[in-house]
Amino acid sequence: MLVLSRKTNESIQIGDNIEITVLSVSGDQVKIGINAPKNIEIHRKEVYITIQNENNQATQSSVDLLRLLNTSIKRES
Structure with missing residues (x-):
């Protein structure tokens, strides 16, 4: 498992077309946004x-x- 640290508004890129962005952190809850092609189920x-x-x-x-x-x-x- 790859473990990365990210701050709010920082992203992780997976391959050419999947981006995961940390939107906010509040206590033990992290909100993320995922940009991916529509054919990939999330x-x-x-x-x-x-x-x-x-x-x-x-x-x-x-x-x-x-x-x-x-x-x-x-x-x-």
Whole structure:
């Protein structure tokens, strides 16, 4: 992990097209601004994890449904 110190209005550049700017610091809260192309999804970590878990559950439901259909088709044959 790279650790950098930044002050208000200072930025970090990631690649050619992602810029993270420290907007303000108040107590233990830091507000940041992120400039990135629209095709790059940006989420808070806890939201990202929730999305991943929901996608995994949806995939598992699809696999379970396919197994059930396969079993049903085999019984009819």
